[in-house]
Amino acid sequence: MEKNTIEKSLKIAIILTSIFFIVEVIGGLISGSLSLLGDAGHMFRDIFALFVSLGAINIAKKLPTKTKTFGYHRIEIFAAFVNGILLVAISGWIFFEAYQRFFTPKPIESVTMFVVALIGLLVNLYVAFKLHGSHDLNVKSAYIHVLTDTLSSIAVVFASIWIFFTNQTIVDSILGIAVATFILFSAFRIIGDSIHILLEFTPKNIDFDDVIKDIESVSGVQGVHNVHLWGLCSNINIIDAHIYTTESDMDKIEQIKKEIKKCLEKYNIKHVTLELECEECIENDKIKKIIH
Numbered sequence: 001m002e003k004n005t006i007e008k009s010l011k012i013a014i015i016l017t018s019i020f021f022i023v024e025v026i027g028g029l030i031s032g033s034l035s036l037l038g039d040a041g042h043m044f045r046d047i048f049a050l051f052v053s054l055g056a057i058n059i060a061k062k063l064p065t066k067t068k069t070f071g072y073h074r075i076e077i078f079a080a081f082v083n084g085i086l087l088v089a090i091s092g093w094i095f096f097e098a099y100q101r102f103f104t105p106k107p108i109e110s111v112t113m114f115v116v117a118l119i120g121l122l123v124n125l126y127v128a129f130k131l132h133g134s135h136d137l138n139v140k141s142a143y144i145h146v147l148t149d150t151l152s153s154i155a156v157v158f159a160s161i162w163i164f165f166t167n168q169t170i171v172d173s174i175l176g177i178a179v180a181t182f183i184l185f186s187a188f189r190i191i192g193d194s195i196h197i198l199l200e201f202t203p204k205n206i207d208f209d210d211v212i213k214d215i216e217s218v219s220g221v222q223g224v225h226n227v228h229l230w231g232l233c234s235n236i237n238i239i240d241a242h243i244y245t246t247e248s249d250m251d252k253i254e255q256i257k258k259e260i261k262k263c264l265e266k267y268n269i270k271h272v273t274l275e276l277e278c279e280e281c282i283e284n285d286k287i288k289k290i291i292h
Helices: 003-031 034-061 074-103 110-131 137-166 170-198 208-216 250-267 284-291
Strands: 221-233 236-245 269-277
Touching: 003 034, 003 110, 003 137, 034 074, 034 110, 034 137, 034 170, 074 170, 074 221, 110 137, 137 170, 170 221, 208 221, 208 236, 208 250, 221 269, 236 250, 250 269
Parallel strands: 236 269
Antiparallel strands: 221 236
């Protein structure tokens, strides 16, 4: 899937999902269905995931400036953090409303609930179809979000049918709690991942020791220390390290740098700062003890 096609698919997905998010909120309020409002919460999460994917593509096009040397990549993480907080608030409101309805049940327009949920299911299936097959990591992530939301829409459709034939509205509150719980766990994961990146911890998907081993496997490298490894955003990692080598020839040193950068590509490390030293730092042993 080409970049232009990806962008077009993402824009269509954002427009459709945003429109139906509003429709689902209105439908949920009219029908009185908590599970439908919870599904709207899923839609809200999907809109954010799609925006992040599109934003990552557009941000990648922008060149760094003198005042913004890393560009705007961190905007993605800040937006993720805010989105996580909003999702916690949404799930909290659904929990509170469900608790109230256990004691004072409210009538639910099951037909309205069914129609809105069914349209939502069709929208999710269409968006999933448009995003399927992309090799872009951000687009893959958005696709998974939409796919999980599709399951939620299916559950709401079945709940509306159950309520229509049995008039047991309590199933809506139970499903609403289930959906809100799923949203809450998603929110905590988003917030946790955002904080992890903002605090510049080692990326969760990278084993620090494996990185060291790979660097030390490069011919000419005698030792590695003062290593700092962190994530700029969800798909760009950065490393800063001191490399001890006995090589003094500049051409060989440059070759060592190239080989190290090449072996780090599999970790999605796109910014590499290496300081090659012919003598090991005095603090090297102390640092090793702290790290290990």
